Amino acid sequence: xxxxxxxxxxxxxxxxxxxxxxxxxxxxxxxxxxxxxxxxxxxxxxxxxxxxxxxxxxxxxxxxxxxxxxxxxxxxxxxxxxxxxxxxxxxxxxxxxxxxxxxxxxxxxxxxxxxxxxxxxxxxxxxxxxxxxxxxxxxxxxxxxxxxxxxxxxxxxxxxxx
Numbered sequence: 001x002x003x004x005x006x007x008x009x010x011x012x013x014x015x016x017x018x019x020x021x022x023x024x025x026x027x028x029x030x031x032x033x034x035x036x037x038x039x040x041x042x043x044x045x046x047x048x049x050x051x052x053x054x055x056x057x058x059x060x061x062x063x064x065x066x067x068x069x070x071x072x073x074x075x076x077x078x079x080x081x082x083x084x085x086x087x088x089x090x091x092x093x094x095x096x097x098x099x100x101x102x103x104x105x106x107x108x109x110x111x112x113x114x115x116x117x118x119x120x121x122x123x124x125x126x127x128x129x130x131x132x133x134x135x136x137x138x139x140x141x142x143x144x145x146x147x148x149x150x151x152x153x154x155x156x157x158x159x160x161x162x
Contacts, residue, residue, distance in 0.1 A: 055096060055145055058104050059106075060099075062107070078150035085111055095144055098140075098141040100140035119155070
């Protein structure tokens, strides 16, 4: 399971704890830097020190028709349509990740598991013994975007065990 935590923009650490290229910036500059200013190594080394910014890259729709159509419809209607996991009636969210290998943006619908603004992203493929590709994307790049209804928001993820 992967947990997506709401970023706290007021929790900027002291400049001496930031990666070297970020530490040279003033507090205001650190708050307004774009995500492109940070590297994957920075994110892995110190995820709490990076002010979360939107993912950037080229969106490549899913090769699975039903996934692509659900994401497109959900986004176009601000979550008013295509908002359940196929015919199950289980509410969904749309998650955007960055491909671990390609660097392209990927979107998929996932069962909505939310509590007080935090989300659990269950990487189960319906109970299969292996993890879905999006899990590996989040391990490589822990930042993601979650759209729950009309408003997408940026999150950072961590692996929950136990």
